[in-house]
Amino acid sequence: MNAEQPPIRIGIVGYGNLGRGVEAAIAKNPDLQLMGVYTRRDPGALQTLLAGTPVHAMEQLDSHHGQLDVLILCGGSKDDLPRQSPALAARFNLVDSFDTHARIPEHFAAVDAAAQAGQTTALISAGWDPGMFSLNRVMGEALLPDGATYTFWGKGLSQGHSDAIRRVPGVAGGVQYTLPVPAAVDAVRGGTRPTLSTREKHTRECFVVLEAGASAEAVRQTIVEMPHYFDEYDTTVHFIDAATLQREHGAMPHGGFVIRSGNTSAGNTQVIEYGLQLGSNPEFTASVLVAYARAVHRLHLAGQHGAKTVFDVPPGLLSAKSPAQLRAELL
Amino acid sequence: MNAEQPPIRIGIVGYGNLGRGVEAAIAKNPDLQLMGVYTRRDPGALQTLLAGTPVHAMEQLDSHHGQLDVLILCGGSKDDLPRQSPALAARFNLVDSFDTHARIPEHFAAVDAAAQAGQTTALISAGWDPGMFSLNRVMGEALLPDGATYTFWGKGLSQGHSDAIRRVPGVAGGVQYTLPVPAAVDAVRGGTRPTLSTREKHTRECFVVLEAGASAEAVRQTIVEMPHYFDEYDTTVHFIDAATLQREHGAMPHGGFVIRSGNTSAGNTQVIEYGLQLGSNPEFTASVLVAYARAVHRLHLAGQHGAKTVFDVPPGLLSAKSPAQLRAELL
Numbered sequence: 001m002n003a004e005q006p007p008i009r010i011g012i013v014g015y016g017n018l019g020r021g022v023e024a025a026i027a028k029n030p031d032l033q034l035m036g037v038y039t040r041r042d043p044g045a046l047q048t049l050l051a052g053t054p055v056h057a058m059e060q061l062d063s064h065h066g067q068l069d070v071l072i073l074c075g076g077s078k079d080d081l082p083r084q085s086p087a088l089a090a091r092f093n094l095v096d097s098f099d100t101h102a103r104i105p106e107h108f109a110a111v112d113a114a115a116q117a118g119q120t121t122a123l124i125s126a127g128w129d130p131g132m133f134s135l136n137r138v139m140g141e142a143l144l145p146d147g148a149t150y151t152f153w154g155k156g157l158s159q160g161h162s163d164a165i166r167r168v169p170g171v172a173g174g175v176q177y178t179l180p181v182p183a184a185v186d187a188v189r190g191g192t193r194p195t196l197s198t199r200e201k202h203t204r205e206c207f208v209v210l211e212a213g214a215s216a217e218a219v220r221q222t223i224v225e226m227p228h229y230f231d232e233y234d235t236t237v238h239f240i241d242a243a244t245l246q247r248e249h250g251a252m253p254h255g256g257f258v259i260r261s262g263n264t265s266a267g268n269t270q271v272i273e274y275g276l277q278l279g280s281n282p283e284f285t286a287s288v289l290v291a292y293a294r295a296v297h298r299l300h301l302a303g304q305h306g307a308k309t310v311f312d313v314p315p316g317l318l319s320a321k322s323p324a325q326l327r328a329e330l331l
Numbered sequence: 332m333n334a335e336q337p338p339i340r341i342g343i344v345g346y347g348n349l350g351r352g353v354e355a356a357i358a359k360n361p362d363l364q365l366m367g368v369y370t371r372r373d374p375g376a377l378q379t380l381l382a383g384t385p386v387h388a389m390e391q392l393d394s395h396h397g398q399l400d401v402l403i404l405c406g407g408s409k410d411d412l413p414r415q416s417p418a419l420a421a422r423f424n425l426v427d428s429f430d431t432h433a434r435i436p437e438h439f440a441a442v443d444a445a446a447q448a449g450q451t452t453a454l455i456s457a458g459w460d461p462g463m464f465s466l467n468r469v470m471g472e473a474l475l476p477d478g479a480t481y482t483f484w485g486k487g488l489s490q491g492h493s494d495a496i497r498r499v500p501g502v503a504g505g506v507q508y509t510l511p512v513p514a515a516v517d518a519v520r521g522g523t524r525p526t527l528s529t530r531e532k533h534t535r536e537c538f539v540v541l542e543a544g545a546s547a548e549a550v551r552q553t554i555v556e557m558p559h560y561f562d563e564y565d566t567t568v569h570f571i572d573a574a575t576l577q578r579e580h581g582a583m584p585h586g587g588f589v590i591r592s593g594n595t596s597a598g599n600t601q602v603i604e605y606g607l608q609l610g611s612n613p614e615f616t617a618s619v620l621v622a623y624a625r626a627v628h629r630l631h632l633a634g635q636h637g638a639k640t641v642f643d644v645p646p647g648l649l650s651a652k653s654p655a656q657l658r659a660e661l662l
Binding site: 021024029104108132134135137139141142143145146189191264265267268269271272273275276278279280283286291294309310311313314316318320323324326327328330331 | 352355356359360432435436439456461463465466468469470472473474475476477520522595596598599600601602603604605606607608609610611614615617618619622625640641642643644645646647649650651654655657658659661662
């Protein structure tokens with residue numbers, strides 16, 4: 001951190017698990033200053049994680065324009081970000097965690113048009129996947145062009161799959177964990193480039209609380225046969241009571257690996273592995289967003305406008321340290 | 332790869348294990364074209380890995396200036412690169428693998444002065460450590476500022492330590508492997524941020540061929556007590572015959588891990604791990620140099636002159652794919 005630099009002023013837009021994680025992450029970065037949380041809820045009723053975090057109504061954002069260097073958007077990819085990111089990029093630098101992989105090109109195009117017009121810098125799809133895992137997929141392929149890339153997720157709580165089981169008739173509550181299959185991970189680490197089906201890579205494990213009178217077998221059947229979500233996987237369903245669900249399944253762990261194996265010559269196999277073991281998925285995602293907010297501010301000061309992704313950011317810009325300090329201490 | 336782009340024309344300066352690795356790596360990247368190897372040896376006597384690789388005397392480099400987009404310097408960090416990199420950066424874009432960590436700031440300064448004056452782009456200290464491991468040290472620290480970073484090396488052949496044991500009186504030949512201590516790696520992966528001494532992190536294992544009449548015990552004693560190289564480690568010395576050395580210890584495997592563990596809140600520990608298992612250390616280092624040569628060419632076309640390190644390079648520039656393709660396929 002360069003002592004003479006003023007702090008980078010951050011606004012949090014939206015305040016769920018991710019927003020709370022960003023609030024916690026900013027507190028660990030002394031070169032960043034949290035200017036406030038912007039919410040569509042009643043600002044007076046919002047309980048923030050840290051005492052003293054200012055809370056504002058979303059409508060006040062515009063009038064705070066001159067006091068904010070970068071916004072961190074903490075809404076969802078389905079309903080919030082497709083509208084918010086292009087709208088806000090017209091006037092603010094921002095970072096979002098848009099994670100609907102198939103729709104990234106259109107989201108990028110919409111944000112880029114707004115950011116180019118407004119001469120702002122807007123980084124989309126930060127986090128760990130998309131985000132850190134994407135970086136490792138690109139770098140693995142670039143370093144070992146004659147090779148294969150494998151992404152494994154878990155063990156981790158999947159929000160989308162947990163939501164899906166909670167919509168099954170007869171289910172009062174539940175969570176779903178995604179697990180990599182150890183034999184598949186071992187085969188990939190061995191550098192043999194196996195061909196793996198969806199079923200061979202991951203298993204799914206559900207912990208379900210039944211509604212009174214519901215049939216366990218009928219619920220199990222509905223879950224394991226659910227198209228897209230479960231039918232291509234081996235799924236185990238455990239039935240537990242509400243107290244156990246609350247006591248043992250309240251955390252949001254996640255993680256996984258990106259493994260690239262390849263050959264640099266006929267006789268020599270090389271394996272690159274990037275792995276995450278996350279005690280809290282939203283808090284880690286938030287930490288990534290915060291580091292990229294620092295980079296976005298610097299790119300903006302350097303005159304680099306438009307939409308960006310993690311592929312466009314020199315890694316040194318993520319650090320609070322100066323380039324000379326990074327070369328001396330960490331290269 | 333953009334089909335309409337002409338290939339990026341590469342020259343290899345110096346032709347040992349690393350130079351041969353670069354030759355092999357270029358053959359796996361169709362957007363790059365190897366223009367020739369430049370050597371201080373007799374060009375006519377040099378046996379290249381691939382038939383058809385042009386070999387030139389070092390003195391011809393200057394006259395080939397207009398035919399070369401990027402030079403990849405494959406000399407050593409002790410005697411070659413401190414002279415060659417600044418001298419060549421005055422006229423050529425280049426990548427080197429300068430790996431004397433303590434002297435990186437002065438090497439950067441010398442190369443930067445030459446490259447700024449010559450309006451070239453010169454990336455120093457590429458490879459895996461410095462290089463990929465450095466990137467992961469910077470990013471780990473940036474993402475988890477409340478944490479600790481650990482670098483483990485091995486299992487791998489250490490060239491410097493192998494050279495040291497071969498200088499011991501009574502030693503006819505030998506190799507040294509560096510090994511991470513499994514208990515230390517496990518403790519770090521657990522996220523507990525242990526304090527580890529040099530001895531607790533790595534062990535050293537030597538395979539030595541004795542000269543006729545030499546005392547095994549005297550040689551063992553000299554090795555394990557050698558200052559800086561071995562005295563701070565637990566070292567095992569095995570005595571083998573020359574045929575076994577040649578048969579079983581001719582490969583150059585290496586690798587290791589960079590692990591960052593940290594807390595995003597009091598209750599939540601996060602662990603990031605980057606690991607390499609390298610069948611051939613020089614071939615992997617070469618593959619990194621080649622990917623960064625592509626990036627250097629693009630930075631130069633974008634008008635970014637001066638010395639650079641891996642911290643300054645947007646990861647997308649390493650890939651032959653276009654930014655839009657990377658976003659659609661790999662983000």
